[in-house]
Amino acid sequence: MTEFRSPDQEVSRLRVRLVVAGVFMLICLSLLAARFVYLQVVRFDYYHTRAEDNRIALVPVPPNRGAIVDRNGKVLARNFAAYTLDITPSQVGDLDDTIDRLSEIVDISDYDRRRFKKFREESKFFESVPIRTKLTDEEVARFIARRYLFPGVDVQARLFREYPQGDLLGHVVGYMGRINNRDVDHLEARGETANYRGTEHIGKRGLEESYEAELHGKTGSEQVEVDAGGRKVRLLSRRTAVPGNSLILTVDAGLQAVAHQAFGDRRGALVAIEPSTGGVLALVSSPSFDPNLFVDGISVADWKGLNESPDRPLLNRAIYSAYPPGSTFKPFMGLAGLSTGKRTPQQAIADPGFYVFGGHRFMDDKIGGHGMVDLHTSIVQSCNTYYYMLANDLGIEGIADFMRPFGFGQLTGIDLPGEADGVLPSPDWKRKRFKKPGQQKWYGGETISVGIGQGYNAYTPLQMATALSALVNDGVVFKPHVVKYVVDPQTGTRREVEPKPIRQIPLKAAHLAAIRAAMVDVNKTGTGARAFAGAEYSAGGKTGTAQVYSLKGSKYKEGNVAERLRDHSWFIAFAPADKPRIALAVLVENGGFGSRSAAPIARQVIDYYLLGKRPAGQASEDEDAPADH
């Protein structure tokens, strides 16, 4: 490099390097050209598709959920549109700051913040989550004017569920809640994930849960052009959503209201069924709850109030709680005696006031006994001794085999979720129920208790009403159901639910007539006479008392026992006696004798159903309930 160079040599040397530079540029630019050819010609289809995918978004259009109305068209569940303020956390930098700034424009409570946090934990990161629901028009306007300050925040019109009847049918209609991870799993198992795109709520309880597939409908979609921020630029095409089917119930909201109010603040349940169809006319579990509390996320205070109350309002006693049937079991026992030929209607026993079995005295209610007792008297006066003997004659297997077709101790298959099966005791059941060999053996004395509806017997009010319906319907058994029709709102087509009986129990008309006649006399001269005094129709019934607490040796005296330890009070009834239109079972927890607390409720319900008569002090339904349709 140190050798002498002439300027000419320098120039030619430089020119060589300029040529090298030019060639280098040409190579590099050719490389770029090759890259462009690759992207724009070779892989054009791929990138064209990618650009279209970018541009076009398929936006789900959630369907309108079906309405729920009672048998007379009274609205029990419907939708209403409201504005919500939504935040898409993935598009927002500082969430807390954004919410703080938003709270200067619209009212955001601590409850809203907590709920937002909870929803956010449950949702996917790119989903939008409501921070406020049910915005007023003024709040919407205030936000829209400042929307540019809040990227990732938007106002959306949403449909909310509303239950105009409040707590009247909380346990029947149920409620909706936000879709959680467990719901997502269920939807995946059903292959419904795609159909729920864009849907945020799902039925959680009651009919909202059990008829979810009917109520939901088919999600539609809109093909829209979107920008990089995901905002809709224009609509390209649309597939409309198919609204969900609506439900017409067998339930009569007026009857339900009468029954609901008859309970007052007592705990208990009532199930009334139309025997000729199995349609549930009223299903009460008291206390009830207001499903509207759950619609946009229940507050902690409300949830605690419901969940921790000793009265357990969220428990559906009508279908989930099983109680010993007490003496309401006797008509079925009597029918078993006749049908198996162990008894005739005329056959009478002498009742000394007790029955001895295995060295143990099983006591009658009446000291000194009822004297000579035939089937009719045994039901009208509720004689225990008659049934101790009958139970012994039938044997536990005989009892279980006869009772099973009536649905005792089995799921009825009602169209509501969360039914319990109860216990129809049998040696087989006991073997499965207990683990220790010593406990697994069935003792003869246990059969005697079962005969009067105590012991291991445990049936839900729904099972009692279903069994009574079968008894008064000549042994024709229907699956009880709350929904009468599923209606397609677009075509108006109705599909009837459970229109056919599920089985026929072979029973003799004469036997059935004898039992029903005895039950009618219960309400005329027996334990139900006081409650049904002056009735303008003929009704059959039977009282019952389920023991909660057994007092060894001493006589049970209501006044001495704490309220929660008092016996449960049962009443089963049907009317009119010749052609029953209603059969019901009432249970009042810790209500004492059935004749005192349960029977009057049955009377009010039947009075209303057959005569349209309202108990004194109850307002007409058209005045206290919001008017619909």
Next chain:
Amino acid sequence: MEFRLHPVALIRAILRPIDPPLFLLLTVLLAAALVVMQSASPARMEAQLANTGVALALMWVTARIPSARLLSLAMPLYVLGVVLLIGVALFGEISKGAQRWLDLGVARIQPSELMKIAMPLMLAWFFQQREGAIGFVEFVLAGVLLAVPVALIVTQPDLGTSLLVAAAGLYVIFFAGLSWKLIVPLVLVAVVGLGSIVAFGDTLCQPEVDWQVLREYQKHRVCTLLDPTSDPLGKGFHIIQSTIAIGSGGMFGKGWMQGTQTHLSFIPERHTDFIFAVMAEEFGLIGALVLLVVLFMLLLRGLMIAAAAPTLGTRLLAGAITMIFFTYAFVNMGMVSGILPVVGVPLPFISYGGTALVTLCIGVGILMSIQRERALSQS
């Protein structure tokens, strides 16, 4: 001196410093810039027109200055640049994690921009001073002159600009005749280095690996290029979306104002660094190739001017300026089409931005000035 000028004479006086081929090619590029800008960001049209006017005026002014005078400005500009860079290091404003701006009260300036012109000017002037006696010592001195400002810019940290300034200086050194025996190993080291980064990208890009020399964001840029999908909503989003824009343009493009990637905001920075993606989406491969051809013709004209320049300093300066144009264009289009890392380099003459456009047009002005002197010396 005659004060009454004939209109034709006036036009001739105005056009005298202008090199027609360069001017024609530049006009095509600037017109294309306006057409694309109307689609990419119509709100910036007025500003772009104003920038273009100012830049052309400064080009004309520069073109009238004799190249000897330009070279004599080298030392003051270089010293000013270095002083300002030191000022930035001591008192500069920090923005986006880097200290690049110096607030002079009147205006905020970025001294590293000045260095892009001052560096080749300085080295060209330096070699001109040592003409006929350029040896090992001169190259070492040139290396020092180059290293000081580059080091200052690297520590800001601004890797992109420091590489461009370094490149500008290296081009001068290359044209000044640095031995191939040194150039070949340097190029080999660079190629091997880049090659190994690509080959071992997966391991190197693990979050716990510290790259020592490069800052976290620079490591991020390189890693994103190696696997754009690893960060689809961050930096990788830029590259993915711009390659989609280019690819979906196809042979003939989607048509002016019809680019969906452009108009639905999928292309980031679409009026500045990523404007080529807009062009390629709307005008297709044809448009991209026309741009490449026009740019190449402009570069060839620059090399021709360098080859015919009257003095060593002007030869080196013209060659280096041409190579800088090339470097901007190549790095920008390479980045937008996904074969080079995302470096903040504008597409020369097309991207929005007054500073860059003025700098580039002054560069064109220098080329014209050199070309005019050659024409004068020949006549």
